[in-house]
Amino acid sequence: MKKLLVLAVALFAAACGTVQTTTPSRNVPPGIASSPLELGNWQSASVGQTLTQFSQNVARRYQPGLPLSAVSGDLRRQEFTCANNTDSVRGDPPDAICRKTETVNGCTHTWQVHVFDENNNAILLRTRGLYDRRCGNDGLLGGPGGR
Numbered sequence: 001m002k003k004l005l006v007l008a009v010a011l012f013a014a015a016c017g018t019v020q021t022t023t024p025s026r027n028v029p030p031g032i033a034s035s036p037l038e039l040g041n042w043q044s045a046s047v048g049q050t051l052t053q054f055s056q057n058v059a060r061r062y063q064p065g066l067p068l069s070a071v072s073g074d075l076r077r078q079e080f081t082c083a084n085n086t087d088s089v090r091g092d093p094p095d096a097i098c099r100k101t102e103t104v105n106g107c108t109h110t111w112q113v114h115v116f117d118e119n120n121n122a123i124l125l126r127t128r129g130l131y132d133r134r135c136g137n138d139g140l141l142g143g144p145g146g147r
Contacts, residue, residue, distance in 0.1 A: 031066050037078045039100075040131060042109050051131040058113055058129030066124045071115055072096060080113065092116070094128065107135040 040053030062071050072082045075098040082098040094114030101110045110132045118125035 031063060032070060032074050033061055037061055037075075039111055042131065042133070043104070047131065047133050050133070051129075054111060054131045055129035058127050062113075062115075062124060062127045064118070064124055064126060068096070068115060068117060068122045068124055071124055071127070072098065075113055080111070082115075085114075107133055109133050 038053070038057045040050040040057065042050045042054075045053070062074075075082055078100070080098040080100045082096055085094050085097050087093055095117040096115040098113040098115065099110065100112075101108060103109070112130040114128040114130065116125040116127065117123070
């Protein structure tokens with residue numbers, strides 16, 4: 001009888017306890033939001049407004065001091081293609097460039113995140129978010145085509 005009472009108390013306590021469950025995350029590293037990277041209001045805003053929104057969203061999401069592997073991994077989860085930058089002819093070029101392109105209603109939308117390394121130590125120094133839209137015969141940054 002004593003064993004039965006102990007078992008009943010244990011079952012009752014287990015039923016009253018809180019069971020923690022976790023939803024699998026996208027393996028987002030600490031310091032990076034788990035929500036999607038907002039691309040800006042690219043479907044209805046001007047190129048300049050979208051660029052400003054996207055640039056601000058990138059700067060808020062990727063704070064200096066994060067591991068570069070975490071930043072590039074998150075961008076890949078956001079469907080950006082990342083590659084090391086091999087063009088180092090002038091200024092302070094980014095160490096990596098991540099790009100995403102979508103074509104909708106005859107317009108090609110391109111987002112880029114330039115990633116800068118801090119002293120070649122694989123730690124994020126800063127980012128630069130860029131956006132461009134090209135429709136029909138538009139040229140670079142929506143200007144006249146180069147024909």
